[in-house]
Amino acid sequence: MPVPAVSRQIVFPERDVIALDTIAVPAPGPDDVLVRIRRVGICATDLHLLAGHIGNPFPLVPGHEFVGEVAAIGTRAGLDRSLSIGDRIAVEMLLPCRACAWCRSGRYNLCAHDDPSAGLPIGRQLGVNIPRTTGHGLWGGYAEYLMAPQEAIIHRLPDDLSWDAAVLVEPYAVAHRAVARAGIRPGDNVVVVGPGPVGLLTVAAARSAGAARIVVAGTRAARLEPALRFGADAVVNIREAADPIAAVRDALGGAGADAAIETAGVPSAQQDAVRLVRRGGRVVLAGACGAHAELTLHADEDLLTREIDVLPSFLSAGGFEPAIAGLARGEAPYEELVTHTLPLAEAERAFALIASRDHSVIKIALDPTR
Ligand SMILES: [Zn+2]
Ligand SMILES: [Zn+2]
Incomplete structure (x- = not known):
């Protein structure tokens, strides 16, 4: 499937504002993996972000619970990660530096490398605290495409795992x-x-x-x-x-x-x-x-x-491997959790549904291909 020139994104330009916008999709750099998002889960964290409860990351493309397919891949990333176009993947939200004491001890959720002034996403979290004004701006999962940089931790998903179950991998x-x-x-x-x-x-x-x-x-x-x-x-x-x-x-x-x-x-x-x-x-x-x-x-x-x-217990460090294994084994009726799947353009309606505390709502996912 050819990569289009632009990607639609949901943007929080400032607190309490939800907008649908487009952004140019560049070719991936040598260490990048371009991800075509198939599902992204809406998390309570996203509601906190919108309300301005988690710092001032605006303008922000939210979405840290995303899964998708490899759409394009940089030359070095292709070799280092042994990934191919079309592979089904989950990307951890954390972009650890892998060099600080916390990363080396395995607690990469506590990565101490966080220097926003450097204009790099290292040490930060996809969909949470990397402003859209940083670099190419493809840092959030509420979008058709996201660019996973060199620091990203990428996991392969089993071929027979449905997207409705796969979207639960981060939670x-x-x-x-x-x-x-x-x-x-x-x-x-x-x-x-x-x-x-x-x-x-x-x-x-x-x-x-x-x-x-x-x-x-x-x-x-x-x-x-x-x-x-x-x-x-x-x-x-x-x-x-x-x-x-x-x-x-x-x-x-x-x-x-x-x-x-x-x-x-x-x-x-x-x-x-x-x-x-x-x-x-x-x-x-x-x-x-x-x-x-x-x-x-x-x-x-x-x-x-x-x-x-x-x-x-902060975020998901070390949790992706057992989560993917559990999803693959079908240990619980996972898909039952995803009560609603809406198109990207209906993100605002999805947030309203969650805020309504409607009993039928457990997890809402967005399908950016719709
Ligand atoms: Zn979450
Ligand atoms: Zn670190």
């Missing part, structure tokens, strides 16, 4: 990182707080890590119900339960949760996670709450006297 990678941070071992009891897409995928990831019993805690009944199909043993509506801590303990068969993983991205859910875990347990905070969100905990009652390990 599933976030879930796998959270489960890894929680140190889930076979036999552990786990409570997942927040039954959104990442929460449901965290249930599947915890299940594949060998969790014994998994309970999902949340406040929206329509969101809790699918958790059972993703591997949860029980769900607890913590708004309705008279004693949520007791309800979770009962659902875990009387034992406490060895680990609580929060995926909702609101401080109240983070508090819930700390209070729902057993003494000496581990709490992973995986949801982004937006700028200036404050978390209040009782230093002694919640943390000190219970010796709770609080472990934030």
Whole structure:
């Protein structure tokens, strides 16, 4: 399929503004891979970005949950990556420098190379904090085409994996990182707080890590119900339960949760996670709450006297490999999460649908080929 001269993109020119625009598509540089986007997931992070809660990256082409095909490839990239035109790929949002201490230790989500004044994307995140005014401007997945630079981490997708399942690879990678941070071992009891897409995928990831019993805690009944199909043993509506801590303990068969993983991205859910875990347990905070969100905990009652390990989990580092493997094995009814797939031009409607908190909405994907 020939590469057109221009690509359509959704642009956030400034906070609270969504526009559809076009941009020239250059030939890839020697180390670049031009990606034809087949699906991009809309994430709560994108809503935070639009609202100006995550810095000032404008004008921004959002979209970090994208998958697609190799459309064109630079000469060196073709050799180094052994990729061919048409290959189905996922690209990690992180563009690590691979040289700083964090990158070398494997925690490339904490890459310390971030010098926007250099005009390069190194150390930053596709679709999140690289302004469209940097270089060629093809840095976001809400577009027909994206340019993956030399620093990009590219994964091949199985040929028989549907795009509707493949679009979940990034949130599933976030879930796998959270489960890894929680140190889930076979036999552990786990409570997942927040039954959104990442929460449901965290249930599947915890299940594949060998969790014994998994309970999902949340406040929206329509969101809790699918958790059972993703591997949860029980769900607890913590708004309705008279004693949520007791309800979770009962659902875990009387034992406490060895680990609580929060995926909702609101401080109240983070508090819930700390209070729902057993003494000496581990709490992973995986949801982004937006700028200036404050978390209040009782230093002694919640943390000190219970010796709770609080472990934030940031982005998806190390999560893509197990996520792709899980998707390929079909461990959960993944495609059920993608409740809506809309054309690129309907991004604004997609955001309105999410904001409406319509019960039928779990994950909305955009299909830029439409
Ligand atoms: Zn996301
Ligand atoms: Zn680095």
